[in-house]
Amino acid sequence: MRQGRVSLTGLTIGAVLALGALTVRPGPGLAEYHPGGPTQPNAAQGPGQEIVGRDGATMILVPQGSFWMGSTREEVDVAIQDCRMSQEVDEATCVGWYEDEMPRHKVSLDAFYLDAQEVTHRLFAQFTAATGYLTTAEREGWAKAWVQGRGLVSVKGASWRQPEGGETPSLPHRDQHPVVSVSWEDATAYCLWAGKRLPTESEWEYAARAGTDTLFWWGDEVPHDRKVGNIADESARYLIGGIVQGYNDGYPRTSPVGSFEPNPWGLHGMIGNVAEWTQDWYGGSYKKEPEHNPQGPATGQYKVIRGGSWANGPLRARSANRDWDTPIYRHDTVGFRCAMSLPK
Numbered sequence: 218m219r220q221g222r223v224s225l226t227g228l229t230i231g232a233v234l235a236l237g238a239l240t241v242r243p244g245p246g247l248a249e250y251h252p253g254g255p256t257q258p259n260a261a262q263g264p265g266q267e268i269v270g271r272d273g274a275t276m277i278l279v280p281q282g283s284f285w286m287g288s289t290r291e292e293v294d295v296a297i298q299d300c301r302m303s304q305e306v307d308e309a310t311c312v313g314w315y316e317d318e319m320p321r322h323k324v325s326l327d328a329f330y331l332d333a334q335e336v337t338h339r340l341f342a343q344f345t346a347a348t349g350y351l352t353t354a355e356r357e358g359w360a361k362a363w364v365q366g367r368g369l370v371s372v373k374g375a376s377w378r379q380p381e382g383g384e385t386p387s388l389p390h391r392d393q394h395p396v397v398s399v400s401w402e403d404a405t406a407y408c409l410w411a412g413k414r415l416p417t418e419s420e421w422e423y424a425a426r427a428g429t430d431t432l433f434w435w436g437d438e439v440p441h442d443r444k445v446g447n448i449a450d451e452s453a454r455y456l457i458g459g460i461v462q463g464y465n466d467g468y469p470r471t472s473p474v475g476s477f478e479p480n481p482w483g484l485h486g487m488i489g490n491v492a493e494w495t496q497d498w499y500g501g502s503y504k505k506e507p508e509h510n511p512q513g514p515a516t517g518q519y520k521v522i523r524g525g526s527w528a529n530g531p532l533r534a535r536s537a538n539r540d541w542d543t544p545i546y547r548h549d550t551v552g553f554r555c556a557m558s559l560p561k
């Protein structure tokens with residue numbers, strides 16, 4: 218299922234023009250933005266090819282196909298065992314956290330486009346400047362954040378603009394980091410503005426696996442000598458309790474998007490950096506759903522979050538791992554990327 222990548226620069230001028238409503242990658246400033254009707258990708262493009270969405274984000278064509286979603290009983294038992302050994306929580310909690318990855322079930326999906334990277338601080342700033350949108354955290358005056366010496370706390374004044382509140386350090390190249398401290402509602406508003414939508418949970422896992430059935434797209438272990446993703450590593454030892462010993466990705470918090478190897482389908486940051494909102498409601502263990510293009514439960518209390526973050530060890534960054542929270546939850550470990558259907 219491995220797909221090649223074709224960049225826009227590899228297309229002919231005619232092919233670029235044929236992208237129709239899509240914009241060619243804008244230059245710095247992004248002054249020309251035209252919110253409005255849905256972006257129309259060109260269905261003639263082949264699998265694995267790139268387009269540039271109206272927000273300026275590169276999107277990758279994820280091919281139609283099928284995969285096994287979730288985890289086997291054996292994989293879940295290993296996860297529960299690892300969870301218990303970490304001694305962070307009791308067994309019942311571990312069981313509750315990981316049994317929802319079952320049953321492993323077959324899913325088939327139409328092709329779709331997915332942002333190659335997490336939505337950046339710069340792109341989100343473009344959105345708020347164009348629309349005057351205020352995020353949940355800005356309206357309510359606080360967000361969750363990891364603070365040195367205090368752990369994970371609610372921070373007054375924290376928002377995407379300053380994820381650790383008034384004490385937020387200036388960060389070189391923050392513009393290129395994923396936006397954080399945005400709620401599901403904020404993420405949905407952004408994607409709508411960009412003529413896109415959030416990926417469904419099944420689309421997200423299919424794209425994260427990229428044709429693999431191992432725990433991560435690169436295999437079952439976190440390699441020590443290869444930079445595969447931004448998770449809780451040695452560099453974050455001062456901030457977070459549980460880290461991956463012997464793995465140093467160099468980023469205690471977020472990293473600029475594209476800092477690590479892409480998965481086999483050319484998608485960056487599907488494992489780690491920021492965890493990502495999906496479209497679906499969370500409903501516990503997978504229920505009987507249509508095999509083709511499942512949309513998750515019709516309603517619920519929580520929205521599914523996927524992929525783990527810079528604050529998570531490998532257990533919660535696995536392709537099959539599921540997290541969830543309310544649609545107004547905002548945290549300096551959670552961001553998003555957008556998806557887009559092909560025209561019928």
Ligand SMILES: [Ca+2]
Nearest residue numbers: 447448450468
């Ligand atoms: Ca890290």
Ligand SMILES: [Ca+2]
Nearest residue numbers: 486487489491
């Ligand atoms: Ca991510």
